Amino acid sequence: MKERSNVRHSVIRQEKPIYWSRIIVKTFSYLVLAIGCIMVFIPIAAVIFGAFKDSKDVANTGALELPTHWVFDNFKTAFIDGKVLKGLGNTAIIIVVSCVGTIMTGTMTAFVIQRFDGKMTRFIKAAFLLATLLPNISMQVTVFQIMYKLGLYRTFAAPIVLYVGTDIISIYIFMQFLSQIPTSLDESGIIDGASYPRIYFSIILPNLKPAIATVLIIKFVGIYNDFYTPNLYMSEDDPVVSTVLYSFISGKRTQWEIVFAGIILCIIPTLIMFLTLQKYIYNGLVSGAVKE
Amino acid sequence: MKTGKLLSAVLAAIMSVSTMGLLTGCGGSDSGSSAAPSGNGGAESKAGSSEAAEPSGEKVTLEVLTNRTDRVQDGSLDKLTDPFEEANNCEIKYVAYEDYAGSVSTRMGTDDYGDVLCIPDDVALADLKNFFEPFGTYDDISAKYRWADAKMDADKNVYGISTGGNAVGILYNKKVWSDAGITAMPKTPDEFITDLKQIKEKTEAIPLYTEYAAADWTLNQWGNLVNSASGNPNYENDILEKKLDLFAKDGGYYQTYKLMFDIFSTPGILEEDHANTDWESSKVWFGEGKIATLVMGSWAISQFQENAGDNVADIGYMPAPFTAADGKQYAETSSDFCMGVSKHSKNVDLAKKFVEWFASESGFAQKEGMIGSALNSQMPDNLSAFQDTVTFSKTSAPDNLIGKWDEIDKESGVGIWDGSNDNFKLKMAEAAFAGKGESEFEAIIKEANEKWAAARDKILGK
């Protein structure tokens, strides 16, 4: 008791000098955060204002001035004529198929590699680990040739196959999670007479839910924002979100008000996802990166 | 519990987005297919055997790949093609690409690259036979069409027929030029630059618009002036036969690119923000007199006229400002894209018929203000300023040099028509913008000369 009050006393004694430096630090902290937020907002604000301007306003008002009158047609034009709708639809198809594919192949691979220790599985594990060394981005020079020899070029299958087949991070995440699921669970299943497929489906898979969630988030963000793969492999007739946006500025007359509306439309799904799943996104992406 | 909730939330989010997407995706493709059958060659394979074999069957659909996104979007190509579709009971589906060469040459990696397509220039002449059906020999085709040698291999088989041709020259706004007090058209590079400076002084317009944001193709418009500047139809062959430097001082390449370099080095007479030029908008600005001059092939004239509103009469076209040693001005006419028929087309005969029809009867070239490809077609009106200019098309290469020019170009890496950021044209332009001066220009052409000479010696022998 006595000691404690002593400590308190000493803190109080020192309070005055600390108080001032605290204010400075606090002010500085808020200042940094405010500047950061302004930096984030200014470029985006120009887009938001621009999306509600007509072409005359875009030409005559400053980027950060409010529209003289608010126009909503840009969104309609971007959505229908600008093919944003089509892009969102195609992206959704690709995301769903790739996610299902990744979860199936990823959990199965992780299950076999993690649970059945043997020469073969060790070899395969090494192969997967080796593959993480290869830089995806420059491999496309030759992946491209294989893609068209298989007749997958300009089809939805091309990006899906790449998203599923070259996603080793997910397998890694599943393996890490599996290693934390005690094998005694499997053994109890064996004692109950369950077959391995049954163990996989009714014991392993349900227990992998947190890992699946993490993988889903990483996949969604990764595929939704990928430009490189669809730009290289997909047909102009079937754009995804990224290629739709790119088509706005490559070639054709750049009508900035339509471009801005298109950008906002493409960011809305991300924003909704972010607001609803914020916490899981932080955790998911960070754990994905650390395991890379 | 917690993770279960999370998982279902994620799934729900994805599902809702995806169902939305699926619904709309279907809607989109439905409306698309009513206008034109979906891509990826599904239409062709369904149509199956050719029209001749199955006259009463389904309509044959030909997929035609073109660079003219504008004409596909405004529907004018479709309209133009109606007579052909009716006469042959078929359907022509145009697919247009903005980045034509890039998109099509990647598509040509597969067997599915349409039935008819504008032949991308990066297909080497020697490779034509791997991708296209021959139309006939040079002698046959040149009896009917201009520029028959444009897509011909070393065996003198012709794989592509021109869709029309252009005279090379310079697009200018007549009103702005006369407002600036210019009465006579420039005949030399110096006069041209003086005139541009005068426009800068006397008017508000941008004297010359570089279109640099689309440098990958707009700088090639300068390259088009090379043969005209040389005044010699046989110039390219001479470079090979006499083993001249590519940028020999008195030659077309040097003169043309020196002019470009000098103009780009004079900041006042260009737009300020080279990184953000806008091709489509510039058509409107040109008509409004905000831009005075553009270096463009004559194919562009009609597009600028369409965007000029009431000022159509202001759009003028003049020969390149070079005077040959004989005191005359020359203008090369050259082929625009040539159309070829895919080797993998299931309707080769009909496709060939279409190509010939497109070249001779469609009226496309006339409508676009181009020189028609048929030998009997007339010069378009927009080339009226070329009365005193000698027009010529470059002589085809002698037998032993057919295709060698392109081969040397590729081998050397000089990239005469390449638009990548490390190409000599872009290097020159950026050196000029940065005000690096004459020495940098000399360094760039020296490097190109050396690469060219090495590749030439390798391919043609010393």
Add this chain to the structure above:
Amino acid sequence: MKTKRKHAPFKKWIKTYEGQKFYISVLFLLIPVLLLAVFTFVPAVNMIVYSFQDRDKYGANVSWVGIQNYKTIFTDTSILSTFKNSLYYLCGSFIQQVIALLVASILCSKIRAKGLFKGILFFPYLMNGVAVSIIFKKFFVKGERGIVPEGTLNSVLSVFGIEPIKWISAESPLLANICLVFVSIWRYVGFDIIMYIGAINSISPDLYEAADLDGANPWQRFKYIVFPSIKPIISLQLILAVKGAISVFEIPYIITGGTMNTSTFVIDTINTAFSKNKVGLASAMAVILLVIIIIVTLLQKYFFREDGSKLRQRRKTREGKR
């Protein structure tokens, strides 16, 4: 009869756990391994083979050229100069780490509306890269008198009476690249902030209490407690930054197309393969990138394995205390 007898043990065997293991392994691994082989290892081998060839993207004209492609890369100044641009991005990543650390430490102190600030600063990371690039294409527009209004940045500056500046131009490759690096920082810094927040939060609160008792100021607190604790994460981040810096593609590709001396090695590789149609040379370039990345990754594995285990240990001890 014979066959039946043979079948019977097999049928039995397949039902044993040994047998199950076998068919499950085959069934479960068949597709993933096939995909891995076809889309990772075959292309990797091809890449090395092609790099000794002269070939176009159709594979129509193939000839062996030995190490000619590698010679070209190391003698052609324009290819090498793109590595110089990687240095801009590398410097940018260091600045990015500093900013991220600063903001993360602020967000870990007692601050109001933490979640909101964190969310705002992180959101750019989730935004579509093409959207970000377009936003900044507009952001840096210089404008054209009487034709094109100035871009976002210049119109902000004009409020302060500053004349419009040519941000992206050939006159100053330095400025142009700095602009692009800024975009890269803008987009990715939020992610680093989250990483650092995670790391800082895993520091035992006891340490802070002790520091408070000693009357440490925030800088001392950072220097003696936070920094040593999150060193492993910092070194991981720096290594990732090197990898990122040599594989920059999207932002310059969309904003400048590689013009104005802003091209990167990956843009050049892609252009060489797909627009110049020199797949052999492009493969050699890809092999070089591969070698660099492998070296960096091995370094990362080496450093991070050590530091990672330390981190885990610390976490364990902390959890143990609780």
